Amino acid sequence: MKLFIVSSLVATAGAWTLSPTRLASFSPTTTSGTSLSALKPGEKVTLIGVAADSGCGKSTFMRRLTNIFGGETVGPLGGGFDGGGWETNTLVSDQTTVICLDDFHANDREGRKLTKLTALNPKENDFDTMYQMLSDLKNGKTISKPIYNHVNGTLDTPETIEPTPIVIVEGLHPMYDSRVRDLLDFSLYLDISDEVKFAWKIQRDMEERGHSLESIQASIEARKPDFDAFIAPQKEFSDLTIQVLPTQLAEDDTKTLRVRMIQKEGVQDFSPCYLFDEGSEIDWKPCGKKLSCSFPGIQFKYGSDTFYGNDVSVIEMDGSFDNLQELVYVESHLSNTATKFYGELTQQMLKLADAPGSDNGTGFFQTLASFKIRELYEKRAAANKAKEKVAA
Amino acid sequence: MKLFIVSSLVATAGAWTLSPTRLASFSPTTTSGTSLSALKPGEKVTLIGVAADSGCGKSTFMRRLTNIFGGETVGPLGGGFDGGGWETNTLVSDQTTVICLDDFHANDREGRKLTKLTALNPKENDFDTMYQMLSDLKNGKTISKPIYNHVNGTLDTPETIEPTPIVIVEGLHPMYDSRVRDLLDFSLYLDISDEVKFAWKIQRDMEERGHSLESIQASIEARKPDFDAFIAPQKEFSDLTIQVLPTQLAEDDTKTLRVRMIQKEGVQDFSPCYLFDEGSEIDWKPCGKKLSCSFPGIQFKYGSDTFYGNDVSVIEMDGSFDNLQELVYVESHLSNTATKFYGELTQQMLKLADAPGSDNGTGFFQTLASFKIRELYEKRAAANKAKEKVAA
Numbered sequence: 001m002k003l004f005i006v007s008s009l010v011a012t013a014g015a016w017t018l019s020p021t022r023l024a025s026f027s028p029t030t031t032s033g034t035s036l037s038a039l040k041p042g043e044k045v046t047l048i049g050v051a052a053d054s055g056c057g058k059s060t061f062m063r064r065l066t067n068i069f070g071g072e073t074v075g076p077l078g079g080g081f082d083g084g085g086w087e088t089n090t091l092v093s094d095q096t097t098v099i100c101l102d103d104f105h106a107n108d109r110e111g112r113k114l115t116k117l118t119a120l121n122p123k124e125n126d127f128d129t130m131y132q133m134l135s136d137l138k139n140g141k142t143i144s145k146p147i148y149n150h151v152n153g154t155l156d157t158p159e160t161i162e163p164t165p166i167v168i169v170e171g172l173h174p175m176y177d178s179r180v181r182d183l184l185d186f187s188l189y190l191d192i193s194d195e196v197k198f199a200w201k202i203q204r205d206m207e208e209r210g211h212s213l214e215s216i217q218a219s220i221e222a223r224k225p226d227f228d229a230f231i232a233p234q235k236e237f238s239d240l241t242i243q244v245l246p247t248q249l250a251e252d253d254t255k256t257l258r259v260r261m262i263q264k265e266g267v268q269d270f271s272p273c274y275l276f277d278e279g280s281e282i283d284w285k286p287c288g289k290k291l292s293c294s295f296p297g298i299q300f301k302y303g304s305d306t307f308y309g310n311d312v313s314v315i316e317m318d319g320s321f322d323n324l325q326e327l328v329y330v331e332s333h334l335s336n337t338a339t340k341f342y343g344e345l346t347q348q349m350l351k352l353a354d355a356p357g358s359d360n361g362t363g364f365f366q367t368l369a370s371f372k373i374r375e376l377y378e379k380r381a382a383a384n385k386a387k388e389k390v391a392a
Numbered sequence: 393m394k395l396f397i398v399s400s401l402v403a404t405a406g407a408w409t410l411s412p413t414r415l416a417s418f419s420p421t422t423t424s425g426t427s428l429s430a431l432k433p434g435e436k437v438t439l440i441g442v443a444a445d446s447g448c449g450k451s452t453f454m455r456r457l458t459n460i461f462g463g464e465t466v467g468p469l470g471g472g473f474d475g476g477g478w479e480t481n482t483l484v485s486d487q488t489t490v491i492c493l494d495d496f497h498a499n500d501r502e503g504r505k506l507t508k509l510t511a512l513n514p515k516e517n518d519f520d521t522m523y524q525m526l527s528d529l530k531n532g533k534t535i536s537k538p539i540y541n542h543v544n545g546t547l548d549t550p551e552t553i554e555p556t557p558i559v560i561v562e563g564l565h566p567m568y569d570s571r572v573r574d575l576l577d578f579s580l581y582l583d584i585s586d587e588v589k590f591a592w593k594i595q596r597d598m599e600e601r602g603h604s605l606e607s608i609q610a611s612i613e614a615r616k617p618d619f620d621a622f623i624a625p626q627k628e629f630s631d632l633t634i635q636v637l638p639t640q641l642a643e644d645d646t647k648t649l650r651v652r653m654i655q656k657e658g659v660q661d662f663s664p665c666y667l668f669d670e671g672s673e674i675d676w677k678p679c680g681k682k683l684s685c686s687f688p689g690i691q692f693k694y695g696s697d698t699f700y701g702n703d704v705s706v707i708e709m710d711g712s713f714d715n716l717q718e719l720v721y722v723e724s725h726l727s728n729t730a731t732k733f734y735g736e737l738t739q740q741m742l743k744l745a746d747a748p749g750s751d752n753g754t755g756f757f758q759t760l761a762s763f764k765i766r767e768l769y770e771k772r773a774a775a776n777k778a779k780e781k782v783a784a
Binding site for chain 2: 282285286287303304
């Protein structure tokens, strides 16, 4: 594995964990005991699955996603531990609930010490309960879901989850069990390459938590066999994969990222986003006469490919944005972005300009993916409404 | 020099010479004694210079160009030798006159045997007369221009040339003499790489005229020093250069051409054509999901560059068109084409579908260049008209 120098990765890697103590900082107007907009009569739950390892930007992605759906009211269910509530992994916004699949761990931390299995191992996850509860939720039922306490490693008193129009399940295995997988309306996979993952872990665990480089390396190596065996194969089933790789623009550049949005073809209500000309192969360097970019510049690519046996179209961005102008400029050359007005993608990126990755492809494609999910949700909601009308 | 196998170059290299006996086949409605639309009161001559070696596609380019300006009536001045007129190099259409600069050779073929200089050498060309006559023509005067008889190698009785709205001068040295150069409203250079030139010469001189391979090689080698010394440096002054190179899409592919349209920046009334996004750098493979192309496909490129010390933007096409669809498809992604309606470029290419190079970048960029020249002519004519009005 190539060693990354991470001192320059600060801006990208900060605050990427979904620990309850951090949720309070998710929004300027965090609420205690957020009142959810529950399902209206006839309304259905749209269930989105997001697979990713820990420390891979899930929480930032959730922030981007809920921000698009939920407006300003985003926070932990019941106000969270800091807000006087309980220790929870569940995040709620106006019409969205984000459930962490760690809550379906089969054993607590002590239990795993006895089995000597990692949480990556399917045996350490209760897919029967996961399926049953998500199925109930999708059918409009309120559930009483267990909580895995990340601080203590304990399984805590269950919390009540009411169905909301959008429910996102994020964690290690949203697509592992075929029954759970079939419940999903759309699935995503945050695919961080080993080099980048290593750099981010060092950033978080060494610089922020004081772990040693050796212990981080050892922990990554220990996890890798299970990760490759149980987590990575879910990529076959993801409708949209965001892949994060080291840059190809310059050698030994350790801060710039190459990010690829891999979009499965033939998914209902999901028409892949494209650059300039659908179905072609395009390389685009927007920096030139109209825009001057700082080294090493920006390189976009677009084209068809296969990914884990599926036909996909891929948009790739290598490099970082220098300023706002470039964002609008790039946005104007993308089609099928599912935005509702010119510049909405840029506006949304600006709203969360402080979030990690807002100046590169991770933030750009996470935001784009959020718009595509909104579009899919709205199409399904409209189709459902039409069906209800016919029935009535 | 790399040897090209030319058996497959037939379609590209046929009929590329501007000998008078061929002019009769230029149009289905060739006329004897074409009546020219002379200059209207106040109208000015727009003078276009086209530099190129012999056998480099000048006559096909002239055919494309006059077709756009001149409608159906294209033919040799006075009907030419076959039409009962004289042996002439001058081609006329409705509002265009094409003058061959060989007519300003200082000596006849016998004379050059004495000087032992090639016609490429400026000493063998009478730039004083060339300048004086083109200057007179530009000022609306009728001239009596010498004729260089390509068949006999003699200097024949001069012919009368009346000014027309567009006058094109084509030959070896349109941009060599600074006085002549300054008369030009726009200049082009047909830049055929050595490999392609060699293949074309073999096609014409060996297969059609029965010359030996050795004699062709010897003649090219003999011409090369003068060509490099006196002709090639004119590229510095050309506003638009069409460069023809062997393909980069496949190794040992001897029939496919890579053609680059090199457009100078900052030329008055000439805004370079671009692909997708002005000022960016773009690679585009249009063949993919929407279009299936036969091997080796088509590759377009667009970007900025410098060329003989000038800032230029370049559009490149490598490969051949399989069918009409592809043409419209490509046209729709180009901007600043100076067409007057959607698909005009494609329509024009179809009109001359039998002409050499109509399935590749030579025909495509020659046609595009013709539209840009029409645009420039119309802009200058309109400006001149406005000026006349103010004066009156």
